[in-house]
Amino acid sequence: MKGSAMAAGAVMLDPFSSIASHFNTSVDDTIKVALIGCGGRGTGAANQAMKTKENVKLVAMADVFEDRLKGSFETLTKVHGESGRMAVPEENKFLGFDSYKKAIDLADVVILTTPPGFRPWHFEYAVQQGKHIFMEKPVATDAYGIRKVLENAEIAKAKKLNVVVGLQRHYQSNYREAVKRINDGMIGDIISGQVYWNDGGVWVNERKPGMTEMEYQVYNWYYFTWICGDHILEQHIHNIDVANWFIGEYPVRAQGMGGRQVRTGKEYGEIFDHHFVEFEYPGGAIISSQCRHQRDCMSRVSETFQGTKGSVYTNSNNKALLKNYPNSILYEHAGEGDPNPYQVEHDELFAAIKEGKVIINDAENGAKSTMTAIMGRMATYSGKVMNWDEALASNKRLVDDPEQWSWKSQPPTLPDENGFYPIPAPGQTEVL
């Protein structure tokens, strides 16, 4: 992006800039985007960026897997090739663990959609280079990563960089309508709540012959805590984040239980198949958080809260229902025809960049909601009470510095002779 709309106005009013205008009859308003992490979600996010009304061009792509990058390039070329928005020449396709730097250097805006373990360093570099950012949740997998993101969130703020985090409920109408009414006092103060992501679990990528252990773990990343964070982060963060958002605080304490009872195959790595956590908030609210990857059990992905004057129910299917006690409806969100929250994220990001009036900075909340889920995981892995300050100060790192990232490096967890990984054991596992 050569200049924002406001800068263009300033140029035209400046009598001394007439020479410059000979070279540029119109201001180049192209916003250049780089995609870091070319899986299905990254490809989707790049598509959404190119579907905004601003003059967005994808100029660079980076991944560690060649087939992912190739597939993503082909898909995006099919959709945006004709419009000219897809503008990634061969030399701007970068492979390898350090490829993110090369791609970020070429852009005004970066899309960070690799597995979460790598995110803090990608975010840090993008902020250092002064780029606007869309990054997916979760934003880290350990407390060290969170501290890095928080630190750089402050720098981003100072540099007036826009940062959108893919906690898309913040960009979804039913949630926005609900939170408006909660903040207006419709249900009083929230004193308790239940948040859920209970379902049958997600995809598995099977080990291919010839893969190094590192290659396999990055390929089947969902099941390795250092890259994924466990499903309490990767999925359930959405619901935990809603609790933080609606209450307006972050919890001071967590305790919980969890384990791995049904989904025990080696292809499921080391993560638990269920977690149940009690979060305690400064104002006294207690939130129960459940997440489960077990088949043929109750499926529920939603949030419920009880306030001093009423209750609220929300889910990602555009529902919001606020009631008083005992049971009269105060507000019901219609939801039909609501915009796609994944598109709204990008619409608002690029509009903010173009107009320069509002600066979006989701990074701090993204980091603190991720930290909430990490604290929950620490509680279920250890079986101990976790306090926010101690959890956030933890020096137990799960992810090495980028200099150590290579296909030949040794991941922090390794399989036994039968291919099974060590599983956290409450009462024994140390997390701080």
Added chain:
Amino acid sequence: MGNNAIPTESPEHVMEVSDFWMSVHEVTWQQYELFVRRDKNNADPISNEKLKELGIDGVSRATQPYTDMSFGMGKEGFPAVNITQYAALSYCKWLSALTGDFYRLPTEAEWEYTAKGGVLHDYFTVINSLDDYAWHKGNSSSHYHAVGLKKPNSLGLYDILGNVSEWTMDAYAPYENKSTKDFWRIPQELYPRVARGGSWMDERSKITPTHRIDSQPGWKIRDPQLPKSRWWHTNAPFIGFRIVRPRVQPTPEEIIKYWLKPIEDYN
């Protein structure tokens, strides 16, 4: 077929369909998930020769969805929803490969024939006391219901109207005033294709044997990936399916036409 009073259902025309069996209930989550998981079907696989007769050289595996596709409305005994037409048809292919009998989705004409009660033509009785037969917006309490709780129509089909809309084999297009036998409008594009029957979300005026629903890209609006899923809708908790088996099994050459190829969704 059709209803001259409604533009999208006009003109009324006569269609002939060959004999077929149709499943009494909408396919439930338990039945559908057997196909998604493929881990409980290691019983005697049918012979290669039999597979050839069914025009099957392989059945694609559905992906595990990222989130709860029932949207908390219940799974045990409840109809599977948010299923794409390709997924529903792949379920039929999987079931055919498992049993050796040819299963597919009903054509629009077959579906309407059964919804009208076949030759018994009971549909005025059904429409006149719709609440006894069908879940719709007015009585569903904003969610789908377990299959088979309402009265069946005169052919013994439960929830053929209401509860969840049901996929057909057909592309959606205006009717031509042509009377033919075993007509099927073969889809060339991903959208729109026809679903029938109306659902728990529809006003009772849409719960008729003639009402047509055209599928839309918006049914996947919250799929954050690209290409969007072949297997799952994200915004269609009203779309399910039931299956049919023709009494006379067609030749392999004819059957192959029914195994529609997937079309990538770049919307």
